[in-house]
Amino acid sequence: MVLPSEPEFEQALYELTQSLQVFLKANPEYKKALEIIQIPERIVQFRVVWEDDQGQPQVNRGFRVQYNSALGPYKGGLRLHPSVNLSILKFLGFEQTFKNALSGLAMGGGKGGSDFDPKGKSDSEIRRFCVSFMTELQRHIGQDTDVPAGDIGTGGREIGFLFGQYKKLRNEWTGVLTGKGLTWGGSFIRPEATGFGVIYFVEHMIAKYCPEYSLNKKSTLVAISGSGNVAQYTAFKVIELGGTVLSLSDSRGSLIATTPEGYTSEDVQAIADLKLKGGALSTIASSPSFQGRFAYHAGKRPWTLLPKIHVALPGATQNEVSGEEAEALVKAGVKIVAEGSNMGSTLEAVEVFEKSRKQGGIWYAPGKASNVGGVAVSGLEMAQNSQRLQWTTEEVDAKLKDIMKNCYDICIDAGSKWSDDDAKTEASVPPSLLAGANVAGFIKVADAMKTHGDWW
The missing domain is CATH 3.40.50.720 (NAD(P)-binding Rossmann-like Domain)
Structure with missing residues (x-):
């Protein structure tokens, strides 16, 4: 069976696979985990019909790739850009899975969006698109299931429209989206x-x-x-x-x-x-x-x-x-x-x-x-929503600094063990952060999947 070309996803998978070679040689049982982990748990694809300012119907493709929930609810942004396709969203969801693992927070990996282009659209057109998009997406997300965020083309305005429609349809206020406004569940330091x-x-x-x-x-x-x-x-x-x-x-x-x-x-x-x-x-x-x-x-x-x-x-x-x-x-x-x-x-x-x-x-x-800091503060926003409180700028910034240091330390440690080069033993040459990030993130997700019975 010949699968359709997905260049961005194939690139991300190749990079991870190459980085894992030294680790897999020493731990061959994890090859089965790699085979399983590269396939998304679920892909949702749907049409989004919305009305432009001339009263004409327009249609776009909507997606949500729910990649891996071993460590927590699916977590990842919604990208609104003409270039959006399944290959790009699979690559982003795949990368997000391991990035979220490196954050140390309880988050799985996901990504979504649409080939809708907000540029050149009026606020009313963007609102009507967001209403239509969320009308379908709301069936597949929730604060303990999948928590989307912003991304390219999806800023505070779009998050507000999406959240408002979710709240109307579900008749509940939950932290189902991150990147919210500071006065209605958002976190300090999230834009930064x-x-x-x-x-x-x-x-x-x-x-x-x-x-x-x-x-x-x-x-x-x-x-x-x-x-x-x-x-x-x-x-x-x-x-x-x-x-x-x-x-x-x-x-x-x-x-x-x-x-x-x-x-x-x-x-x-x-x-x-x-x-x-x-x-x-x-x-x-x-x-x-x-x-x-x-x-x-x-x-x-x-x-x-x-x-x-x-x-x-x-x-x-x-x-x-x-x-x-x-x-x-x-x-x-x-x-x-x-x-x-x-x-x-x-x-x-x-x-x-x-x-x-x-x-x-x-x-x-x-x-x-x-760049794990963005999703890390999204995870902190989720925690604040669950507790119905809001931490100060100083508190969030301090937590962000700790998360980035821990991520760095994890990558250094794994890179020192699993870099594919002789130079790692030389004091003047630092370990590969590429290998460190990929191996550390992979091990954490794979071990959780194993305890859940997803591979053995």
Whole structure:
């Protein structure tokens, strides 16, 4: 039987399988777990019919991939973007399963969404879409079954519409969605969580491997891709700590700082305001406050545009760093690459990074480890909803820092044991965080499945 091609999912599965080879050789019984774990427990697919502002019916495809519930309710975002298809959602749900395991919280893995594009739609059209989407999705989710969250195209506005329809249909107030507003069940630090978490993870990497590039130093040069929620708060945190942010980008091009100062918090806020209105970076490059300080490069990502970089943080979408761009990062002197996006690097790029690591070059952290902060605070939001309380900003931030440190420690420990290279014994070469994240997450999920009788 020939299965249809699912390139994104196949890439994620290949990466995990390769990372597990040393572990599986020593523990061959887990091969059966790998065979079972790669198949989702359930896939829900449905049509979403909604009315546009001209009164005409429109239709989109809706999905929910409930991948694995061994560790808790399915947990993962809802992506609204024209590129959404089953391959992308399977890859995201698969990755989410192991990411959630690394968070240390009781969450399984899932992902969903639609090929609906919120860009260019009125608030009324988005509301009507969300009402139709949730009318079907509500049959398959619940606070103890499946708790979706936001993702690309699904922000506070969309979560509000979705939650409102769920509440009307079910006549109950439960923490069935995360990313809610602060006055109705949301958590402090949730919008910031992924970006902040990436930096908390990176700080541990820098302290171990290259303390001379501390983010507290203005001389530390940081390249960030993307300009959405993740990239914005990653940039805010770098600037707050004292490092220099050199770049942000969107699907149309990159905005590169041309002065030693780099981006300021005011620059990032201006871009955040622009993106909230659906604007593109190309339009802000010519504004008075940006002229003379930034250069816009249409159709290019930041990785080949900067001659010197110390820390590279992909924060846009999957496969946004190619093998050629990874080679450019090596030449630019990058020491740390940590993904704020999910599977932000191609297989070719990861190979370049891992080869560089063995030679004392780039140390790479995959998204399932470095961007776990977003889903971690979603898990904390679930806990607050269950207790009918709200923790302070300081309490949530402290818990987020602890989660990121524990995730880092878990990955270091597993990477030290199961990296597929001789260099792991050399003090100057750090262990593979790619192997560490994949092996540690896999073992935790597989062991839970075994105790449930899912394999033996």
